[in-house]
Amino acid sequence: MVDTIAKEELERLRRAFSVFDKNGDGEIDTVELTNVLRMLGKNPSPAEVAEIMKRSGTINFPEFLAMMLQKKKCSQLDADLRTSFQYYDKNKDGYICNEELRSVLRKHPGPLSQVDINMLIQEVDRDGDGRLNYEEFLTLMRDWLP
Secondary structure, X not given: OHHXXXXXXXXXXXXXXXXXXXXXXXXXXXXXXXXXXXXXXXXXXXXXXXXXXXXXXXXXXXXXXXXXXXHHHHHHHHHHHHHHHHHHOOOOOOOEEHHHHHHHHHOOOOOOOXXXXXXXXXXXXXXXXXXXXXHHHHHHHHHXXX
16 A cells, blocks of 8 residues: 555655544544544545544544545546546537547447447436536546446
C-alpha cells in the first residue's frame, strides 16, 4: 500500500492522524475522524463518517490510510473522466454528439457490435436529444463500460 503513495503524503497523513489520536492508542473515534478529514481539506457529511465507522466506532491508521487512498483514486478517476469528456466535446458546447460517441465506442477494446453501441447510447441519452451531457457521459463510463 505504501508503494502507491508518496512518502511525504504518507507522513502528512500520519501526522494528521496522530494529532487527533489523543490517547495514543492508534485509533480515533467519529468526532476525531471528522476533525482529521477537515484538517485535510475535506468536508465529510455525518452519513459519510458513519459509513466509515460502521464496524467498530473507531478507525486505526491502516484503515484511515486505505480510505484516503480510495478517495484519492476516486478523485483521480473523476478528473480523468472530466478530461476525456472535454476531449470528445469537440466544439466545447458541453455535449458529445452521438455520432462522435459511436466513433469512440467503435474503438473500445471489447466486443461492441453496432447494435450494442446503439443500445448503450439509447440507454444513457435519457433526454433523447442525440447527444450526451457530462452526467450522461459519466453514466456511460461508470455503469456500462468495463
